[in-house]
Amino acid sequence: MKPFTDLTRLTTPRSIVIVGxxxxxxxxxxxxxxxxxLHSAFTGDIYLVNPGASEILGQPCYPSVAAIPASGLDVALVMVNASLVLPTLEQCAAKDIAYAIVMTSGFAETGDEGAALERQITALCARTGLRVYGPNCPGLVNVNRRLGMTFSPAFKDDLNAGTIGLATQGGGLGRNVLQALAHGNGVGVWYSGGNECDLGLPDFIGHMATDPEVRVIAVLMEGIKDGARLRQALALARENGKPVVILKVGRSEQGVLAAQSHTASIAGSAQINSAVFRQQGCVEVEDLDQLASVAHLLAASRPAADAGLAIFTFSGGTAAMAADIAGAAGLPLAQFSPLTTEALRKLLPSFANIANPLDTTADILRDPDVLTRCLGVVCDDDRVGAVMFPIPMDYGEITATMAQAVCSAARTHNKPVVPVWMSRRMGSGFELMEQAGLMPFFSLTDAVSALRHLFKGETALPVVRSHTHEEPSRSGPVAISESEAKALLREAGIVVPQGALARSEEEAVGIATSIGLPVVMKVASAQIAHKTEAGGVRLNLDSEASVSTAYRDICLSVAAARPDAEIDGVLVEKMFPADGREILVGVHRDAAFGLVLTVGLGGIFVEVLRDLAHRSIPITPRDASAMLRELRGYALLEGVRGQPPADIAALESLLMTVSEFARQQGERLHELDLNPVWVGPVGQGAIPLDALLVLDSTTSIS
Amino acid sequence: MKPFTDLTRLTTPRSIVIVGxxxxxxxxxxxxxxxxxLHSAFTGDIYLVNPGASEILGQPCYPSVAAIPASGLDVALVMVNASLVLPTLEQCAAKDIAYAIVMTSGFAETGDEGAALERQITALCARTGLRVYGPNCPGLVNVNRRLGMTFSPAFKDDLNAGTIGLATQGGGLGRNVLQALAHGNGVGVWYSGGNECDLGLPDFIGHMATDPEVRVIAVLMEGIKDGARLRQALALARENGKPVVILKVGRSEQGVLAAQSHTASIAGSAQINSAVFRQQGCVEVEDLDQLASVAHLLAASRPAADAGLAIFTFSGGTAAMAADIAGAAGLPLAQFSPLTTEALRKLLPSFANIANPLDTTADILRDPDVLTRCLGVVCDDDRVGAVMFPIPMDYGEITATMAQAVCSAARTHNKPVVPVWMSRRMGSGFELMEQAGLMPFFSLTDAVSALRHLFKGETALPVVRSHTHEEPSRSGPVAISESEAKALLREAGIVVPQGALARSEEEAVGIATSIGLPVVMKVASAQIAHKTEAGGVRLNLDSEASVSTAYRDICLSVAAARPDAEIDGVLVEKMFPADGREILVGVHRDAAFGLVLTVGLGGIFVEVLRDLAHRSIPITPRDASAMLRELRGYALLEGVRGQPPADIAALESLLMTVSEFARQQGERLHELDLNPVWVGPVGQGAIPLDALLVLDSTTSIS
Incomplete structure (x- = not known):
């Protein structure tokens, strides 16, 4: 894996040139x-460039970058007419400037001409070593250093430092996240790479993965330019124990290019993206407010794996509703320890029900001190990973006092205390908690959606090395015959059914008797992908006579249905018993991430319910296990209606082998479709009964 | 159907007694x-009762209700010690007072003793005709009349009149809805019936259904006391064209009593509740903020059936994100008319992309007048049913000016304009829109969740008369034999397979030859519900010899497996071809709503995926059609993988007949399980192959 560039000189430069x-x-x-x-706390060297001025804000001005009496500077901020950008960058490279942030618009976003100009910048970077950030971007903001390399008029208003690193593409919407995190722990650094002609999201994420000031990485993503590199960056963040929260725009788009193959046609790109994010341990959110709130939660201390949520409120109806919404979302509720229960019983009125959800009764509103102490008791319970504090109504003063108690509990306990301000009346209690950085949610549903991510978080796991993802070559894909495909799979260590190719009735009978009846027979022709439709398949042949007849029938049917097709013969294979499950395993090439592995239960589960799971290749054993368990119909593998459990271990092992096979095939692999894979009862294996393999035509298959 | 009580004298009384x-x-x-x-605008007569005072707030006081020198008064507000409530109500009844609102606590909510006291109140109501609201409730608030029959200290703070009627149970949380609807169209009347010992949710909903001041009914529901009556009230609201928005707490509870039957065990009560709400055309929401916001939207003008949503914003990223979130939720986006497109093109800069979502570009921020005109153009388009206006960031003054334009567009167009305030910075722009009653949402997701209900609303539909739901009698349920059950179904006009009961090998062969081979044979015994497990079923018998053998085998297997069971014989029936779909149709008795019809695709769809649809009985043809289309696997009925379409019309007709059969059986029916129902290709019918019928043992079955 190519290491990620250390962007310290870009993010925390010591010398800056402003061109324009x-x-x-x-x-x-x-x-x-x-x-x-004026608004930054920058103490390094600043060089101004403008051919029409000799001085700006009391500082001398140079006519061009070339005229600057220094070299090896860190960053050039480029804000000149689009036509002048390339010459400017040439001068930057000549002066050995490390980075250029090009804010100017008018490139790929405007059409072909702009795109051509942009390609020239990319070429310049490759040629000279200059790294470019942009074009068409609002710049870079290092809040922790109070450094604004941006033309945004709002820069000076959003300067709340913190441990959250933000990377966006389009740019503007990142400000929403900064405004959301204006109190408490804020956004420490904000990358917004615009058209990403050189540096892009993977570079920013990769850098933040090793930046000690960043604890959580928040990403607002519109498109994926280099999926393999993105995957590497996400993997690096996971390795370094940094949660990545992603909002990917485009969930309802039909983003996958139409592909011939079955697997590709049912694997929408939004699903693939989500699968890869999941695979890399990222948290995917669905709206902008969640991007901020989930990052905020994940930057605080994480609950222990066996801890649950405590619900703390003074209204019975609210307690029930909160528990209901948390329960429906599958959030684990903590069971209070006996110590906690005892302590609460002493503090609360006798008629209060001491349980989780905890309804202290409105009695507690009389004495904020009791509230503080109760909240402390709950926070101190090891079984409690976070406390949700719903406030259903604003009662003015009383609510403000309560909010103070919540703030003080949050301050003195190293545990997330999560207020939910359910009223639309934004009273002073709300303002108090907001200022204290508690970031109250506006509804129970919103709070629960965010808290789910806090409780299902995983610990860092060993990561497999990813293959380098390269563009497939331009020559056309060609399907190879089933028997050739199976030979390749067998070489790769995948068990396929015993069998051989027959070219006459006699040969067919000979093969059938040698491998044992019953057998299945299938026409062998690289041109016939859908053998059943062409009348080219006969199942369950249990006598020599039926094998003979089947051979003749197949030849006649196929000749009638597909007179054009070249027939290699008829494949005679061992018939597998009916007690197996039918599974689909496929590999296809995704536009963003390269090779993707798909698994699904066969038949209606795929065709009607689209019940599929995806992972980017290569996968780990944990991925193999997790993707099966993601399937809605997973219970079928475990066995329902008295069926014995299926050989899940063999299927997981098959997924691993297929992943490795695909990885070795690399760029020449276009598609692999094992459908069905027969999965027998435990101990009997997982065996692909049919195989469709589409390879690049320029590479030989032996 | 028993008509609903007109509660005008309770809601808008002319005379009120305060006891206590x-x-x-x-x-x-x-x-x-x-x-x-002091805080109400009440101009009618007030009588105060307190034995310890002669005057209160300058008004004379009577020692008891009996001492009041008037009778036939409208409402008594009762706020005395629990032990004094019953004698007070006796006096109210004697004085011919129409309604008593009992706010006092200490009844069923405290345990058995309180529950007994409460039952005495219920008995008093039945005996005397006095109607009681409560006990254990915060009272009744008629905001439109500025009338507070409540002890809530917040009464005077929440007096925004409007056309939304609110009914709650627990009480306190209703205030959240009042606070949410504090501007613009508010809550006109708020019923909160506490323990509902006499009047309850169905009465309040039934009254509001005919109250001309109420346009939308919002309901916060915790429990369902009388499901049949509730269903009637919801039906009345639908008949009168009043949308009902329901938040039902208890979605994650396992609320259904464990029942023996298959159908009952898979029909969780939350699902049944939701199914009945859907059946009655209600809108079910999942959180308290949605209860207010959806009621707010539905109280405004409704979009035409073919209209879609317009998204209007000045930020490209926001436009994409909003369209994405709306698209993922299935919200229809309007296509602008050519007129609209042309008008916008003249108003907006040349580089703006004129489409829906509309990104005006930030250029528009310079001229609020252009914004107002653009917004007007979009509102005027007939294809636009509502306009969503997302505001991603707060830019202070600029945003406030924009908010003013939004308010003015909303005021001058009879179309919902829905702002989304996405920033956490609650600037003056937010405040402006809030004060104007536009109720900005806090996130795109929240806005889209609410708008979905606006666009999927249905028009009023003919309603069938509901049967009266009565408690089943106490005697135990008894399963009757399959052949008796089928005879009953046949009488009801349901086609069942040809066949008869055989009591010997010879009889079995005789029956088989007379109905034609192949046949299926099943043991007939009322004690054996699971025939297959007992070895009592043989399928696909296609010769006389196999029928003979099957008879012997069944008798031996069953005798071994269930030596205790009484065997009536062996049922010999026509075997149906394998090209049919297997469907489950069931009826069970729900604790809240009485008889409930369930349909599902058989096998794994039920067992693994719990893919079921429910409706309360009786159903309409539209219900029959809708419930099939709710199934995730519905496509299987339409035909996949080259299968011919199933006889969906016959299945719908079977559902109607089963509903009518169940209705006629009435209270003696405990459970009916038709599993599987064979549904053939179009024209071949839907035929129950097996039938399990459980009836009350005290009623004869002939």
């Missing part, structure tokens, strides 16, 4: 210059 | 008295 610095009112150049010179 | 009026500081009696005498 300006004093002109309301110009972006002026806002950029002011952000750096 | 008080001047004592901080007492509930004082708050009640002050709410009515």
């Amino acid at each position: 610095a300006s004093e002109r009112q309301n110009s972006q150049g002026r806002r950029l210059t002011e952000n750096l010179m | 009026a008080s001047e004592r500081q901080n007492s509930q009696g004082r708050r009640l008295t002050e709410n009515l005498m």
Whole structure:
């Protein structure tokens, strides 16, 4: 794996050039210059470039980058007309400047001409070693250093430092996250790479994965330019124990290019993206408010694996509703320890029901001290991983006092205390908790959606080395025959049914008797993908006579249905008993992530319910296990209606072998479809009965 | 159907008695008295009762209800010690007072003793005709009349009148809804019946269904006391074209009593509740904020059936995200008319993309007038049913100006304009829209969840008369034999397989030859519910010899497996071909709603996926059609993998007949399980192959 570039000189530069610095009112150049010179705490060297000015804000101005009397500087901020960007970057490279942040618009986002210009920048980077961030971006904000390399007029308003690192693409919406995290732990650094002609999300994530100031990485993603590199960056973050929270726009788009293969056609790209995020241990959220709130929660201390949620409120109806919504979402509720129960019983009125959800009764509103102590008792319970505190109504003063108690409990306990402000009346109690950085949720549902991610988080796990994902070559894909495909699988250590290719009735009978009846017979032809439809399949042949007849029938049917097809012969194979489950295992090439492994229960589960699980290749044994358990119909493998359990271990092992086989095939593999895979009862294995393999035509298959 | 009581005298009384009026500081009696005498706009007669005072707030006081020099008064507010409630109510009845609102606590909610006291109140109501609201409730608030018959100290703070009627049980949480609807169209009347010993949710909903001041009914429900009556009330609201929005607490509880039958065990009560709400055209929401926001939306004008949502924003990223979230939720996006497109093109910069979602570009922020005009153009498009206006960031002044434009568009167009305030910074723009009653959502997801209900609303539909639901008698349920059950079904007009009961090998062969081979044979015994497990079933018997053998085998197997069971013989029936689908149709008795019809695809769809649909009996043809289409596996009925479509019309007709059969059986029916029902290709019918019928043992079956 190619290591990720250390972006320290970009993020925390010691010298900055502003190309396009300006004093002109309301110009972006002026806002950029002011952000750096007036609103930032930057103490390094600043060089201004503007051919039309000799001085700006009291600082001398150079006519060009070439004229700057220094070299090897860290960052050039480029805010000039699109046509001047390339010459400017040439000068930056000549001056050995390490990074250029190009904010100028008018590139790939405007059409072909702009895209061509952008490709020239990419080529320049490759040629010279200059690294470019942008173009068409709002810049880079290092909040922790109070450094604004951006023309955004809002820079100076959102300066709440913190341990959350943010990476976006489009840019503007990142400000929403900064505003959401304006109190308490904030966004320490915000990357927004715009068109990403050189540096992009994988680089920013990869850098933050090793940046000690970043504890949680929040990502707002619109497109995926290099899926394999993104996967590597996410893997690095996981290795380093940093949660990544992702909001990926495009869940309802039909984003996968239409593909011929069955597997590819049912694997929508949104599903593949989600599967890869899951595979890399990321948390995927569905809305912008969740991106901020989940990052906020994950940056605090994480609950122990066996801890649950405590619900603490003073209203019985609210307690029931909160438990109901948490329960429906599958959130584990903690059972209080006997010590906690005893302590609460002493503090609360006799008619209060001491349980989780805890309804202290409204009695507690009389004495905020009792509230603080009760909350402390609950926080101290090891079985409690986080405390949700729903406040159903705003009662003014009383509620403000209560909010103070919540803030103080949150301050003195190293455990997430999560208030839910359910009223639309944003009273002073709300404001108190907001200012204290507690980030109250606005509804129980929102709180529960976010808390789910806190409780299902996984610990860092060993990671397999990923293969390098390269563009497949341009020559066309070609399906190879079933018997050739099975030979390749057998070489790779995958058990396939005993059998051989017959070219006459006699040969067919000979093969059948040598492998033992009953057998199955299938036409062998690289041109016939759908053998059943062509009349090319006969099952359960249990006598020599039926084998003979089947051979003739197949030849006649296929000749009638597909007179054009070249027939290699008829494949005679061992028939597997009916007590197996039918599973589909497939590999296809995803536009973003390269090779993707898919598994599903056969038949209606795939065709009607689209019950499939995906992982990017290569997979770990844990992935193999997890993807099976994601299937809605997983219980069928465990055995229902008195069926014996299926050989799940063999199926998991098959998934691993197929992943490795696909990885070794690399770029020449277009599609592999094992459908059905016969999975017998425990101990009897998982055997692909049919195999469709589509390889690149330029590579030989032996 | 018993008509619903007109509650006008309760809701808008002309004379009120306060029993337990008080001047004592901080007492509930004082708050009640002050709410009515100082904070209400009540102009009718007030009588105060308190044996310890001669005057309260300048008004004379009577020692008892009996001492009041008037009779036939409308409402008595009862706020006395629990032990005094019953004698007080006796006096109320004697004085011919129409309604008593009992706020006092200490009844069924405290245990057996309180429950006994409460039953005495219920008996008093039945005996005297006095109607009681409560006990253990916060009272009744008629906001539209500014009338507070409640001891809540917050009464005077939540007085925003409107066309939304609210009914709750527990009480306290209703205030959250009042606070949420504090601006614009508010809650006009709030019923909160506490323990509901006499009047309850069905009465309140039934009354609001005919109250001209109520346009939408919002219900916060904890338990269901009388499901049949509730169903009637919901049906009445639908008949009168009033949307009912329900939040039912208890979705994650295992609320159904364990029942022996298969159908009952898989029909959790939360699912049944939801099915009945859907059947009655209600909107079910999942959180308290949605209860308010969906009621708010439904009280405004409804979009035309073919109209879609318009998304209007000034940020490209937000437009994409909003369309994505709306699309994932299945919300229809409007396609702008050519007129709209043309008008927008003239108003917006040339680089703006004129489409839905509409990204006006940030350029529009310069001129609020253009924004107002663009918004007007979109609102005027007939294809647009509602406009969502997401505001991703707060930019202070600029955003406030924009908010003003949104308010003005909402005011001048009879179409929902729905702002989404996505920033956590609650700037003045937010406040402006909130004050204007636009009720901005806090996230795109929340807005989309609510808007979905606006766009999937149905029009009023013909309603069938419901049967009266009565408690089943106490005698035990008894399963009757399959052949008797089938005879009953045949009488009811349900086609069952040809066949007869054989009591010897010879009889079996005779029956088989007379109905034609192949046949199926099943042991007939009322004691054996699971015939297959007992070895009592043989399928596909296609010769006389196999019929003979099967008869012997069944007798031997069953004798070995169930030596205790009484065997009536062996049922010989026509075997149905394998091209049919297997469907489960069942009826069971739900604790809340009485008889419930269930349908599901057989086998794994029921056992693994719990893919079932429910409706309360009786059903309409539309229900029959809708419940099939709710099934995840519905496509299987339409035909997949080259299968011909199933006889869906016959299955729908079977559902109707089963519903009618169950209705006629009435209270003696405990359970009916038709599993499987064979559904053939179109034109070949839907035929129950097996029938398990459990009836009350005290009633004869002939």
